[in-house]
Amino acid sequence: MGYDPNGTNGNDRRFYEDPRTRVAAPEETRALADFVCGYLRYADLPVRSVLDMGCGMGAWKNEIARHFPAAGYTGVEYSAYLCERFGWKPGSVDEFRSRTKFDLVICQDVLQYLADRRAAKAISNLASLCAGAMYFAVLTKKDWTENCDQALTDGTGYQRGGDWYRKRLRKHFINAGGGVFFRRGAGAVICGARHKHFGHEPSGLRRELACHGDCSVERVRSVRRRERWQVNIDHCP
Ligand SMILES: C[S@@+](CC[C@H](N)C(=O)[O-])C[C@H]1O[C@@H](n2cnc3c(N)ncnc32)[C@H](O)[C@@H]1O
Numbered sequence: 149m150g151y152d153p154n155g156t157n158g159n160d161r162r163f164y165e166d167p168r169t170r171v172a173a174p175e176e177t178r179a180l181a182d183f184v185c186g187y188l189r190y191a192d193l194p195v196r197s198v199l200d201m202g203c204g205m206g207a208w209k210n211e212i213a214r215h216f217p218a219a220g221y222t223g224v225e226y227s228a229y230l231c232e233r234f235g236w237k238p239g240s241v242d243e244f245r246s247r248t249k250f251d252l253v254i255c256q257d258v259l260q261y262l263a264d265r266r267a268a269k270a271i272s273n274l275a276s277l278c279a280g281a282m283y284f285a286v287l288t289k290k291d292w293t294e295n296c297d298q299a300l301t302d303g304t305g306y307q308r309g310g311d312w313y314r315k316r317l318r319k320h321f322i323n324a325g326g327g328v329f330f331r332r333g334a335g336a337v338i339c340g341a342r343h344k345h346f347g348h349e350p351s352g353l354r355r356e357l358a359c360h361g362d363c364s365v366e367r368v369r370s371v372r373r374r375e376r377w378q379v380n381i382d383h384c385p
Pocket residue numbers: 149151201202203204205206207224225226227230239240241242255256257258261262
């Protein structure tokens with residue numbers, strides 16, 4: 149994205165504010181937040197605290213307030229200019245520390261700006277800050293060559309393959325699809341669909357899609373106090 153820490157290159161205006169050139173419109177963040185927050189609710193992961201790492205102009209802030217009005221939102225930024233303009237906490241994704249962990253960590257389009265060693269360290273750091281789930285997105289080499297509009301997207305930084313990220317994320321997270329990663333041990337559950345013979349036990353297909361069929365299935369009382377079958381995906385590969 150080419151943000152300079154002093155905000156003098158006008159890239160916040162180009163990539164975020166000017167409707168003709170911005171990379172993402174507010175409606176897109178809204179639709180994304182509907183999906184991510186809905187998924188976390190479905191997985192029974194409570195969201196009381198959110199860390200938005202490299203939050204830019206804070207596109208997620210209002211979306212979090214809309215979905216989880218009681219949750220605290222912490223925006224962290226490397227850019228001194230953005231910290232001053234929006235009041236974010238200064239910090240770097242590979243070094244930021246907190247006394248408490250966050251239920252939801254967001255790290256959207258940040259790690260492509262870090263060289264390999266720092267990006268790897270950043271993934272471990274994000275895991276250490278996360279108690280529940282992470283929404284993670286990054287521009288990969290394939291995105292740049294095949295998927296994105298190069299006229300609108302910032303191609304500076306380090307373009308790595310998706311496998312580079314997946315390999316490192318797997319140590320700490322279960323890839324739940326759509327950029328959502330459940331922290332191992334957080335107790336995320338994929339709930340069962342009504343099965344034609346066994347009431348609410350998860351259907352074979354649902355179970356297989358969720359976890360390759362290796363997970364445990366048990367009848368539980370969910371945090372929202374409804375009794376149902378759930379697939380605990382904590383032990384999945
Ligand atoms: C492409 S923008 C994405 C902003 C925001 N996450 C979003 O999706 O709207 C990348 C952001 O990452 C920030 N950034 C770059 N390096 C960083 C680092 N080491 N730690 C934290 N933030 C960083 C930049 O200042 C910039 O605001």
